[in-house]
Amino acid sequence: MTIDEKVRKTLTELGVLDAAGVEALFAEVRSAMEQERSNLVSRGAASEAEREKLSKALRDRWLARKNGLLSKIDDQWLKTAAKDLKPFVGRNFNALRQESAALEVSALMQVVPLGLHVAIREESSFSDSASADVGHVTREVPQDPTLPGNRRPLGSLHPVTQIQREIEEIFLQLGFRIEGGPEIESVYYNFDALNIPESHPSRDDWDTFYVNSRTVLRTHTSPVQIRAMEKYGAPLYIIIPGKCYRHDNPDASHSPMFHQIEGLAIDTDITFADLKGTLDFFAKKLFGERIRTRFQPSFFPFTEPSGEVAISCIFCGGKGCRVCKESGWIEVMGCGMVHPQVLRNGGIDPEEYSGWAFGLGVDRFAMMKYDINDIQLFFQSDARFLEQFSA
Ligand SMILES: [Zn+2]
Numbered sequence: 001m002t003i004d005e006k007v008r009k010t011l012t013e014l015g016v017l018d019a020a021g022v023e024a025l026f027a028e029v030r031s032a033m034e035q036e037r038s039n040l041v042s043r044g045a046a047s048e049a050e051r052e053k054l055s056k057a058l059r060d061r062w063l064a065r066k067n068g069l070l071s072k073i074d075d076q077w078l079k080t081a082a083k084d085l086k087p088f089v090g091r092n093f094n095a096l097r098q099e100s101a102a103l104e105v106s107a108l109m110q111v112v113p114l115g116l117h118v119a120i121r122e123e124s125s126f127s128d129s130a131s132a133d134v135g136h137v138t139r140e141v142p143q144d145p146t147l148p149g150n151r152r153p154l155g156s157l158h159p160v161t162q163i164q165r166e167i168e169e170i171f172l173q174l175g176f177r178i179e180g181g182p183e184i185e186s187v188y189y190n191f192d193a194l195n196i197p198e199s200h201p202s203r204d205d206w207d208t209f210y211v212n213s214r215t216v217l218r219t220h221t222s223p224v225q226i227r228a229m230e231k232y233g234a235p236l237y238i239i240i241p242g243k244c245y246r247h248d249n250p251d252a253s254h255s256p257m258f259h260q261i262e263g264l265a266i267d268t269d270i271t272f273a274d275l276k277g278t279l280d281f282f283a284k285k286l287f288g289e290r291i292r293t294r295f296q297p298s299f300f301p302f303t304e305p306s307g308e309v310a311i312s313c314i315f316c317g318g319k320g321c322r323v324c325k326e327s328g329w330i331e332v333m334g335c336g337m338v339h340p341q342v343l344r345n346g347g348i349d350p351e352e353y354s355g356w357a358f359g360l361g362v363d364r365f366a367m368m369k370y371d372i373n374d375i376q377l378f379f380q381s382d383a384r385f386l387e388q389f390s391a
Pocket of ligand 1: 205313320
C-alpha cells in the first residue's frame, strides 16, 4: 500500500493499534517525504520556471490545506485516533510538520538547460577520447547537496601533553595547584634568586640562550618557585609545568626545547620524609604499585640537602636490562629541601617555614611510559608517529 493509499484510511483500518505501530507508520511517512525531496533536488530543472513549478507541486502535494498529505493525516489518523494513542499520534504529527519545512527546495535545485544535460553525459562517457568535442561544455555536473560531506580527521592531544596532564592530575589530587610563569625570564629569577650567583659553575653547566645580558630563555621551571613565593607567600603547594630551553644539540636524548614539571611544597614542619613519601606515592600512581623509589645524595644550588630519585626499572622490574644499563634503576628526577637562602629570596622566613622541591623532565617520562628511544620524534610533527597516541 502506498503512502497515498494509507492516508485515506484510519489507524484502526490500517491495523495500527499501539504506540510502536504509530512510530513505525510515521517513520515510513517521513522517509517517503525525504525521498521525494531528495529526488527532486538531484533531478534539477531545465529552467527557472520549471524549477518553481516542480517545487510548488511538491509543496502542494504534502502541505496543501485541502487534500495535502499532511491534512489527510490530520483528518484520518490524528482526529480519529483512539484516546490512548492520541498523544503519540499528536507528537509524531507535530514532528512531521516541522520536518516538512525541508520541502522548500527551490533554492537547492540547480537550473541546467536541458541540452547541457545531454552534452555533459556525452562528455563524461567519452572523457578520455581525444575526438570528443567538448569545447562548449563549461558547467560542472550538478552536485547532489544531499550527499554526505567530506570528513576532516580529528586531532588528539600530543603524547607529551597527555603525560603532563596525568602528572598534574596526581598532584591536583594531593591538593597542589598548577602555577605558570614566563618562558622569557630575567637573569635574576632564572639564576640569582635561586642561589646561583654569576661565579657559580652551574651557570656554565647549562648552555643558556641569552636574549640580552639581563634576559634569558628560562633554563628550568624553577624561577616560578620564586615568583609564586612572592605572589602567595607560605604555605604553598604548587606544581609548575612548562617549556624550558638550553643550547643543546638535538640528538636522541636532547632537544633545545623540552618540558619540565617542578613541584614545590612550603609549610611549617616540612621534612625530607614528606618529600620521600610524596614522590614515592607519585611514582607508584604513575607507573604502578610495584615501583620502588631510591634516593641518592646529589647537589643543586637551590636545595640543601639535594637528592636524585631513581625508580625501579619499569621495563625489567629491577632485574637489569639494556634500558637501565643492567642496574635495575632509572634516575628520573632531582629533588631536595629548599635552600634557606632561596626561601629568603622569595620573602619567606626560613626560621618559620621549610619546604621541598623536585624537577622532572616530562619528555623523558613520556619516552619511558611509551618506550620511545628518540626525543626528536615528539617534535617532528609526523602524523604517523603522533596518531599512535590518539585516545
Ligand atoms: Zn631494566
